[in-house]
Amino acid sequence: MIISPSAKNICSTCGVRYGTSIIPTICEICADDRQYPGFNGQVWTSYNELATKSTIRFSRLLSTVYDLRITPAFAIAQKAHLVLSSSGNILWDCVPFIDDQTIAFIRSLGGISAIAISHPHYYSLMQDWATAFDCPIYLHASDREWIRDPGGYIELWDGPAKKLWDNISIIHVAGHFPGSTVLHLPDHGRAGCLLTGDSIYVAPSRRHMSFMYSYPNHIPLPKKDIDFIYERVHPLPFDAMYGAFEWMNIAEGARTIFERSISRHLSIY
Numbered sequence: 001m002i003i004s005p006s007a008k009n010i011c012s013t014c015g016v017r018y019g020t021s022i023i024p025t026i027c028e029i030c031a032d033d034r035q036y037p038g039f040n041g042q043v044w045t046s047y048n049e050l051a052t053k054s055t056i057r058f059s060r061l062l063s064t065v066y067d068l069r070i071t072p073a074f075a076i077a078q079k080a081h082l083v084l085s086s087s088g089n090i091l092w093d094c095v096p097f098i099d100d101q102t103i104a105f106i107r108s109l110g111g112i113s114a115i116a117i118s119h120p121h122y123y124s125l126m127q128d129w130a131t132a133f134d135c136p137i138y139l140h141a142s143d144r145e146w147i148r149d150p151g152g153y154i155e156l157w158d159g160p161a162k163k164l165w166d167n168i169s170i171i172h173v174a175g176h177f178p179g180s181t182v183l184h185l186p187d188h189g190r191a192g193c194l195l196t197g198d199s200i201y202v203a204p205s206r207r208h209m210s211f212m213y214s215y216p217n218h219i220p221l222p223k224k225d226i227d228f229i230y231e232r233v234h235p236l237p238f239d240a241m242y243g244a245f246e247w248m249n250i251a252e253g254a255r256t257i258f259e260r261s262i263s264r265h266l267s268i269y
């Protein structure tokens, strides 16, 4: 069941849905320095409007990891990832649409036991996803001020890491947002896998990674934030990395690229 499907409460630029009683004139997430308001001004849309033209497309990245995205592309156009694991599947990040076909497909793979979201740009329709699969949404407590669609499924966590199951952990790396996180899958792929949202941004060449306060507005992070990301990510075993956008797939060698990219950033300061 979709929550208030006819309400115009989804921001067309970032895809975040607001609780219907608190829709502002301008989307506060887009008004922040890390985003931007739509070029045609603020536009709100409804689930019902999206449903007339949207589907969700899945691609298989690894035997145990799918990515999924809205087609045609909407708002930020991020992809989310479905991680299959014996003790429970995990949805990493979220997209601002869901439909019966998607729910049926995911149920055929065992459903979803938890949703974890890297940062507020991808909060999207998290409450509908959680309702469909009756599962918690894990958000880092440092970003609590950006929650615009509160509800009973949200579980805030704090600290450097949240262990889930089957050796899977959410790792707090901060930087882009105070509560930015990555998902670490040490037993997936050839030698471990990191799902990074845009906490770590895989460049189109896939030979470089970037770490920024704002990607669309090109606002860099201070050195201390890059050091913090390195401190949190360097100890993790991984060889594959999958980020939030279509090109951000590194099937092997991601560790080397990460180390080299950190060194290059730090050499500037």
Ligand SMILES: [Zn+2]
Binding pocket: 011, 012, 013, 014, 015, 016, 027, 028, 029, 030
């Ligand atoms: Zn917005």
Ligand SMILES: [Zn+2]
Binding pocket: 119, 121, 176, 198
């Ligand atoms: Zn972002």
